Amino acid sequence: MDTGPRPGQAQLAFDELGTPLRDTTFVVFDLETTGTKPGPDGITEIGAVKVRAGQVLGEFATLVNPGAPIPPQIVELTGITQAMVYDAPRIERVLPAFLEFIAGTVLVAHNSGFDTSFMRAACEGHGYVWPRATVVCTVKLARRVIPREEAHSYRLSSLAMLLGARTRPTHRALDDARATVDVLHALLERVGNVGVHTLEELVDYLPEVTAAQRRKRHLAADLPARPGVYLFRGPREEVLYVGTARDLRRRVRQYFTGSESRGRIREMVALAERVEAIECAHSLEAEIRELRLIAAHRPMYNRRSKNPHHAWWIGLTDEAFPRLSVVRLPRAGTLGPFRSQSDARTAADTLAGASGLRTCTQRISAKSASGTPCVLFELGRCGAPCASRQTVEEYSPGVAAARELIEGRDGSPLRTAAEQLERLSGGQHYEQAARHRDELADLVRAVGRAHRLAALASIAELIAASPDGNGGWELSVIRFGKLASAGVARRGVPPMPIVEQLVAAAETVLPGEGPLHGASGEEVGVLLRWLARPGVRLVRTTRPWAEPTAVAGWRGWLDLAAGARTLERVAG
Template sequence: MHAAQDQLTFDELGTPLKDTTFVVFDLETTGTRPGTDGITEIGAVKVRGGEVLGEFATLVNPGMPIPPQIVALTGITGAMVYEAPPVEEVLAAFLEFARGAVLVAHNAPFDTGFLRAACLEYGYPWPKPAVVCTVRLARRVLTRQDTPSFRLGALAALFGSQTTPNHRALQDARATVDVLHALFERLGPQGVHSLEELVDYLPEVTPAQRRKRGMAAHLPELPGVYLFRSPSEEVLYVGTTRNLRRRVRQYFTGSESRGRIREMVALAERVDGIECSHALEAQVRELRLLAAHKPAYNRRSKNPRKSWWVALTEEAFPRLSVVRLPKDGALGPFTSQAMAKLAADTLAGAAGLRTCTLRIPATAPSAKPCALAEIGRCKAPCAGLQSVDEYSPSVHGVQSLIDGQDTVPLEAALRQLEELAAAEHFEQAARRRDELAILVRAIGKAHRLTALAAIPELVAASPDGSGGWEFAVIRHGRLASAGVARRGVPPMPVVDALVASAETVTPDAGPLYGAPAEETALLLRWLTRGGVRLVRTAVPWAEPARGVGGWQGWLERASTAAALEQAVS
């Protein structure tokens, strides 16, 4: 009864092993280092359904001497390969012989490593075939009681191979064919009948995982979001994919090796799928579902409001404060409190804002601007201020920078940096440079996100790779609607329908008009990809003309300098 429950349905079988073409091959080499040592012989056997379809065998001139110990092992001498073709000529013929087949080798990483290195050296694209290693397969199928050794000679003797391996490529490949077929015979009772099951079988997978693979049977092969649920309907895990059925099935195979996720799969009783028009919609829905359910087994994006922001306090002598809830005129978002604090300190130092948390009266006596100044321990820029009016230009400069009206504080910070370098305080100058670069990048990101969130409605299209289009309707930094127009379908009626059915978005307070920062950033990355086109927009999409766009060249130079310092340190 249990075996019948575990049996795959016809549509899950994939490619049966008896219908799969395998090219079983072996290499002889001058040593063990791909890219340094050379190939001296290639031998291969093409098989399907137990029938030999062809053989490939040739000596190869490695372009280097063959070490004596290799000659003693293989019997291949320099005289034998003197007139043999070089590997760049042999490689094209072998790749054509193996085209479309699954490669099999005994200790496959060794042999494929040499082939990949040769492809890289001579400009051949590596075809990325499926690869089966008979050593690894034998270790999964056999125990130490079956065989004390997993060497090719020991396995060939165990299975009664008609060919005895002798460290010559074709002879060893023929022996490997017999070993492969004998291992396949032992896989049948374990429920491995297709190529896909064989690939999944090679890593270790528990019976409990394998029994649950039917949980993916109802899912379509379309982009979307999947939710693993516990017996109590609690959402355990949320993920996104371009192919729901294929991705979810991987959780029930050996390809899933994360212990935390295996534990989640053991608890799960059901998988729900939400079909999406395209990958962007799936990614946005994933973010929203993570925020709504906060699944225990997801590690990211559980709280879209977790970003940190830098804002001026409402005091007579304002300072920059790190806050969780953004307000109008705030700078952000920052992914961590530490990054926000660093940006705030850098900006305060450049603009001349106070950094202490003590209250200062509106009219500060010059002798005692605060309690710390009284005892000579105040290092804040506000020390010695006469009035609010004297302090206000610094506040105005900071807010103008955040709003994209000018970059006066950044220019002041750059002058400070140059003064440090001129005084040969190079370590301090490098630290200030890196801090200033972080601030400039944060301001640039804030301007880009704010510019997108300010647009009431924007419609964009991305090629789907098959002659059609993927559409997104974005309102105030949120995805309001998504759809596709496949090849041959008039796109504009689809756009009109998507706009008419799009979600109504009411802007809220704050620099992003209430939009989650992570969703707006995701949409911005999609919009700025190559090939994406704007279909229509309610208002022009533009960043501040006096923002930090002109600092891009300085940022590149700063990044290069930091990378060079890191390389030599």
């Protein structure tokens, strides 16, 4: 049998291939049940065979008392009667031994979804944890390997006969498990002929993969098994797709050998001529580099490429009677970023209603205005400065309140909005109150996020360390909301000398305009989430850093929660 590399395809080393199938321990199991609906006590028999390299290592078999009558049709099918299970153990007594039997193995079953759903339900019902094991379904594998013209049916009995199984299925658990072992071995022989020799390749092989995809797996042969960013490049060296991975080699190989079902990505793989990898110190650096590369190259197969700088902001206009306007470029005194223009517009309307600001777009003179009040004046939602019903002095408190909220000094508009919510719910205007509640919740979240992002982006330099899980540290130098340098201090290596080296080599970042000082909202958000992870420590900062709480945090949330509870109580 020829298992060597095809022309133009690099031979992969064993450490690149993963776990050889000959070294993989499988447990092939089968259940008999009282029906088709999973439940904690629906199993009547368990049969399992543990195999490795074609050799049987052990067997597990037991009847199980389901604690309920077995339906006559099930008795006729399996031959398992009520008398046979009368003295059998209950499933809660069987589970510990079975879970020990399958520990650390790859599970195999014919129509595995059925069997695993019953076992999972039994574990959940009796306080056990069903393991997160790799599961191979011989039905799915047979459909991938054996064409329909060869196998008229993929039932276990048909496959056992077709593939020459030594044991014939009898609808008894151990016999069916033994038959499935023979079917599995026959199927593994067939997939070996198409280059599947490891457990990882087998799992990847189960979804349908085109021959063109599989032929390109050599593009991943020279990639490092380290965290980083990968770029698929097309025939003209154009960047087709950018992604991140903890293990670059393994992740990229999945595009060629396995579980990629997205049509656009398959199309991308067909166009790709080479894969470029950029090693990163840790996953945070990889995520930041991915954001920057997508913004720089705008690859056609990355969804985020459509709007790499799609942030929107809201701020007060510069006129006698300011209003809230949605803008694309941040400036001092703006609130954001928002992911869409509609989100920004909704937040602006909610804040305007809570602050008493007008929402019309006309420019109104401070001296005199002769317009006609609109319906908002009749509803009490506008003071009608357009018709000289409101002076600049009378209008200015709302402007000051909106500005104070945007800049993080006072949250009175949020309290006003919560009071409006109370009045709506008290008046039994449930639909309007529910809409107002959702809009207010969105505004509170937006204000809180904006203040947290701005607080981080305002720091000239912040150095943080995160445990790497192996006794070492992942180090990051952040300047004005941008990752300026990244590195690692392995276990046993003093981290501070490495910190000083990272600081010395870090990118120079000059603060820009706006609340985020020129940083991308997406990048600051990624850094903020990383800093909030358990175990992250601040090494030092140029000034103290803390997330604001007085405006966008607990006060606003308490007001909102009070209004939401009132609405639920009245409507409930």
